[in-house]
Amino acid sequence: MHSLAERARASAEWLLRIAVLAILVWLLVWTIRAQRHGAVDDAVTATLAPKLARWSTVASPARVHVRIDHPPAGRERDWLAALPGAGTAVNWNGPSLVPTAIAVEPRIDPARGADVSVAAPDSAEVVLADTLGVLDSTRATRSGVRGYIPKFRGTVDAVVGPVAARASRRDSVELRKLLVIGQAGWEAKFTVAALEERGWQVDAHLVVSPKGDVRQGKIADIDTTHYSAVLAIDTTAARYGDRIAAFVRQGGGLVMWSPAARTRALASLAPGAGVGAAITDEGDVPPDSAPRSALELVPVTSLSPDAVVLERRGQDVSLAARRIGRGRVLETGYTDSWRWRMAGGPDALARHREWMASLVALVASSGHHAVPAAPSDVAPLVTLIDRLGSATAISEAAALDPAVIARWAFAILCAALLLEWASRRLRGVK
């Protein structure tokens, strides 16, 4: 009569024998299936190109797994994306890949150049380069990187770790003229001077007296076929109020100094409905580090709900913008920016000119012409996910490795046999 323990032991031995048989059957099926459909295979970035050729010719694995160090080139990515169509499932992972994207927009500025926006993880080091070499490097903030590139050749790359996002210029801009309207004064004079030195063609209507004003250029109809932007220096621009409003709705740009927003004719266009008390200029030398900190400021207040604050000085809004119809309006609170140019540091002349041009570039309209663009890859990781699906977890990927599977199956098989044999021998059965 067998005891309960002996019967349990015999049952365990049978279970082990069944497990061994099951593993052997599974291995047999797996081997036959691998013969019929090809084995599970893997590759790394360095071996991807020859493996792709192999998977498409001499072998036809059921599943492949690719460990990627940097996003594959477009040809390899497309090839991988095509494999499922031929019966080979594709998994991939790339723990070192960081999401990166780049956009390059031609700046509406006679100096040409482009505004570059890069999306990258916070604090990541971003290197900008064109086909000739490195242009600049910086660290990304929470909102990525925004910058201006005066000149570049070919394409612009944003390199973040192993990922290089590439963009090219897709169109060129056709500039119209600018129209400056204001009372004869230093701000109007130096605004015109800075923009002309930058390369803009400027028409101007500067009010001198009720009997005679100074007009520069033949002031044409205020529409987007003649002007890229209007600059309203002060309240005298109100005489063009209706035409400026129509121009902006049509798609034109308007830069208004905050005193111009006081006029009824222009107030409805202003990003800020109110104008704060002037913070007067103490006559200090505008420092190179923060030149606008020494300038007179008439803050933009009572912002409209759709207004975007572009710059603050302390608690006061110094630059704000909004869209009206198809056009854009920028309001600046710096009413005497000319002081920066005249009294600032050694680079003040150039920096004031650049700043003034950047204000115009934010709102100006232009004609666009498509230009032949070099191949680009503006968001490599996003494109990879779009084509191949999301990355597979590392543990899941390792589990699919045929070598790992074979090792585990063999180990379980051996352990089961050993246990079953040892159990029998210990109870004296051969």
Add this chain to the structure above:
Amino acid sequence: MTQFVFATAKYASGDWESAPSLPEAVIDAVVRYTTIDIAPTGVYVDLSSHELFNFPFVWLTGHLPVRFTDDERRNLKQYVERGGLMMIDDHNHDITGQFHKTATEEIERLFGKMTRLPKTHELYSCFFVFDDGPPNTHHELNGYGDDLLHKYLDAILVNGRVGLIYSSKDYSSEWNFHAETKKFMQQDPTKFGVNLIVYALTR
């Protein structure tokens, strides 16, 4: 927005204060004919100080030899390059005089040879129209100084804009009077001063 202030340059050599009533006469004309926001009185500004850059239009005059200091030269060069306009007027009305010789030497040392402003230049038409170029002064017509009628003004151009004007016409004598005196005059001689200010503020 900054008010226009008529500034007269002080310099280390010479008699920079030789036309004390000129600002008053020009300011009066600007107020009389235009809506330009102008300070009621002028100021003196040291050519060697950084304060110079707060006044993009400056008048400079004198009778005596001019020798700028290094600071004055550096400031004047930077001032003109940044867009300021300096009017230098020979109070002697004499091209053989010491002021003319030394002031033009200083100017050409800093900027090279001056350009003659044509009579069609917008300086002569930006507000009042002077078909014959710079208006003559009584000192020229009466044969004082070099006994010449100077038909042109000379200038230094920066990016196509006038950065410095040199005059041998002696507006410093012509306009050096109290504004109230104008009511006894048939024509206001300071009208060309209005053109200078309008040009400085608009070009």
